[in-house]
Amino acid sequence: MFKWFHRLGSPKIFFEMSGRWQVPLLWLSVVMLTGGAAWALLFVPPDYQQGNSVRIMYIHVPAAILAQSGYVMMSGAAAVFLIWRIKLADVAVKCIAPLGASITFIALLTGAIWGKPTWGTWWVWDARLTSTLVLFFLYIGVIALRSAMERHAGAGRACAILALVGVVNLPVIKFSVEWWYTLHQPASFSLTEKPTMPVEMWLPLLVMVVAYYLFFFAIWIMRIRNEILLTEKNTDWVKQWLATR
Amino acid sequence: MKFGRMKSHRRNRMLIIVFIVCAAAGATTFTLFALNENINLFYSPEQIVRGEAPLGKTIRAGGMVQDGSVIRAEEGLGVSFVVSDLKSAQVTIEFEGILPDMFREGQGIIALGQLTDKGVFVAEEVLAKHDENYMPPEVADALKNEHQSSAETYNKANYN
Numbered sequence: 431m432f433k434w435f436h437r438l439g440s441p442k443i444f445f446e447m448s449g450r451w452q453v454p455l456l457w458l459s460v461v462m463l464t465g466g467a468a469w470a471l472l473f474v475p476p477d478y479q480q481g482n483s484v485r486i487m488y489i490h491v492p493a494a495i496l497a498q499s500g501y502v503m504m505s506g507a508a509a510v511f512l513i514w515r516i517k518l519a520d521v522a523v524k525c526i527a528p529l530g531a532s533i534t535f536i537a538l539l540t541g542a543i544w545g546k547p548t549w550g551t552w553w554v555w556d557a558r559l560t561s562t563l564v565l566f567f568l569y570i571g572v573i574a575l576r577s578a579m580e581r582h583a584g585a586g587r588a589c590a591i592l593a594l595v596g597v598v599n600l601p602v603i604k605f606s607v608e609w610w611y612t613l614h615q616p617a618s619f620s621l622t623e624k625p626t627m628p629v630e631m632w633l634p635l636l637v638m639v640v641a642y643y644l645f646f647f648a649i650w651i652m653r654i655r656n657e658i659l660l661t662e663k664n665t666d667w668v669k670q671w672l673a674t675r
Numbered sequence: 676m677k678f679g680r681m682k683s684h685r686r687n688r689m690l691i692i693v694f695i696v697c698a699a700a701g702a703t704t705f706t707l708f709a710l711n712e713n714i715n716l717f718y719s720p721e722q723i724v725r726g727e728a729p730l731g732k733t734i735r736a737g738g739m740v741q742d743g744s745v746i747r748a749e750e751g752l753g754v755s756f757v758v759s760d761l762k763s764a765q766v767t768i769e770f771e772g773i774l775p776d777m778f779r780e781g782q783g784i785i786a787l788g789q790l791t792d793k794g795v796f797v798a799e800e801v802l803a804k805h806d807e808n809y810m811p812p813e814v815a816d817a818l819k820n821e822h823q824s825s826a827e828t829y830n831k832a833n834y835n
Contacts, residue, residue, distance in 0.1 A: 478815030479777060480805070487809075513688045549802045550775030554785075556716040594692060595699045602703070609707075611715040611737060613785055615807040627809035 439516035441658045442667050448651045456648040462641035469634040483547045488635055490540035491619060492642040497534040497565060498600055500646065504530060504572070505597045508590035518654070520586035521661075523593060524576060525653035529646060531569035538562060549613060557606035558614035561599060568596040717785045720764035728790050736766060736796050737785040737804060745780060758784065770798040777803035 437443050470488035477484035504526045511519035541559070542552040553559065572589050579585035607616045618626045619639075625632040662668045681689070707714065717737035718728040728734055738758030745756040755769045768786050778784060783804035788797050810818075 475811030475813070477809050478812040479779075479782075480809075484809060509689075509692055512692055513685050548775075548777055548805050550777070550800075551802050554716060554802070557714050591695065594696055597696055598700045598703045602707070609714075610711075611717050611719065613716055613802060613804055615805050618807040618809060626807045628811065628814060630811070631809055 436514075436516075439514070439518050441518055441521075441662055442665075444518055445655055445658050445671075448655055452648060452651050452655070455644055455651070459641055459644035459648050462637055463645060466634055466637040466641050470638060474631055474634055480548055483544060484631075486540055486544040487618075488638050490537060490544060491635060492639040493533050493537035493540060494562070495639055496642050496646055497530065497537045497562070498603060499643075500526060500530040500533060501565060501568070501593075501596065501600060504569075505593045508593040511586060512590050512594070517586075518658075520590070521654055521657045522650070523572070523586070523589055525657055526650055527569050527572040527576070527589075529650060529653070531566060531573060533642075533646065534562065534566040534569060538566060554613050556612040556614055557610045558603065558612050561603040561606050564599050565596075565603060568592075568599060571596075720758055720760045720766045721762070723766045723790065723794075723796070724764040730790050730792055733787065733789055735785055735787050736768065736790070736798075737783065738764075738766065739783050740778070740780050741765070742780045756780075758786075766794070766796055768796045768798050768801075770801050772799075772801070774801055775803040777805060782806075 438447070467488070471485055474485065474488075476482050504523055507519045507522040507526065510516055511523060538559075541562075545554075546552050572593055575592055576585050576589050579588060582588075606612060607614055617623075619632060619635060659668060717735035720736070720738040722728055723736060728736070736758070739761055741757040741759050745754060747754050751771065752773065753769070753771045754774065755767060757765050757767050759765045768788075770786065770788075778801065783806065785802045785804050786796060786798035787800040787802075790796050
């Protein structure tokens with residue numbers, strides 16, 4: 431059952447398989463990002479109360495969704511590394527942390543920019559905003575821990591444990607708006623419930639969410655491939671691959 | 676996942692991970708429960724009416740601005756309005772300053788200020804709380820014509 435799983439864990443096989451995927455993935459995501467952004471910024475109707483600042487949502491909401499599911503992916507890879515000791519999973523954790531931190535930063539920044547005209551403030555210490563800031567620090571912590579332990583053999587395991595402990599923050603972010611009184615509104619968009627906006631507003635949002643995911647995967651795969659090339663640079667298959675370039 | 680077929684050392688590692696995550700989750704849950712009241716960003720009108728909010732201390736109060744309750748001072752920027760939880764609890768808020776653009780009757784707000792012994796909340800800052808509903812202006816107009824108070828229908832307040 432785990433055969434494909436162990437095969438994919440081999441750097442060489444991952445490198446070969448991902449090589450076929452990365453370019454189409456990147457192109458598709460760039461096309462969807464541009465198209466979705468143009469749609470959201472130029473053609474979506476303004477909101478009856480927020481006016482044009484509603485357009486920030488199309489950058490903010492996908493970033494916030496991905497900030498959280500990026501963490502799920504990171505901790506999933508961390509668990510795989512701890513249980514099966516697959517080196518590639520550790521590489522995946524290493525490569526996703528800066529991406530997750532960036533996307534969380536985008537979510538925080540665009541949220542602040544939207545908050546100023548809508549709420550009247552850039553920032554409040556409510557449960558949703560604070561727990562998202564904690565998420566950002568968790569990503570930063572994983573990055574910092576690895577660079578502090580760079581020459582240490584246990585770096586991967588330490589990062590993986592930190593990543594896994596941080597998982598408890600995810601339900602806090604998700605349910606913060608229901609458990610406590612917050613300034614942040616509940617979700618407008620989820621898999622299980624009817625969107626709280628008409629189709630001409632949520633369809634471009636869906637496009638942006640998918641585009642963000644694809645772009646995220648494309649960059650993640652590219653980073654992992656770079657890392658594989660660096661660590662395997664003395665092996666025969668990398669030398670052969672380089673010779674064909 | 677077939678646990679039975681997993682090698683025992685892997686199963687042990689998995690159990691350790693499950694244990695670590697559960698322990699962290701447990702610790703966080705207890706901490707959050709202990710801090711529960713402090714994590715709330717604001718006091719609801721009901722809490723204030725029941726006397727749960729401290730007097731003379733800087734706190735936040737939140738609620739829905741009641742229709743027709745906004746009274747502006749004849750001179751200056753003074754304004755007073757009533758916030759409610761759309762049920763029975765009501766609190767009067769006085770404020771002097773510029774209200775956010777999104778401030779309007781029927782919308783949620785959060786005010787930073789102090790509760791006086793007369794039960795009036797004197798605010799030094801007012802933030803507009805946006806709800807999760809979005810719609811184009813034409814749709815909002817159409818809804819408004821359909822039934823008078825579209826705002827009330829469309830604001831599922833979570834102030835109770």
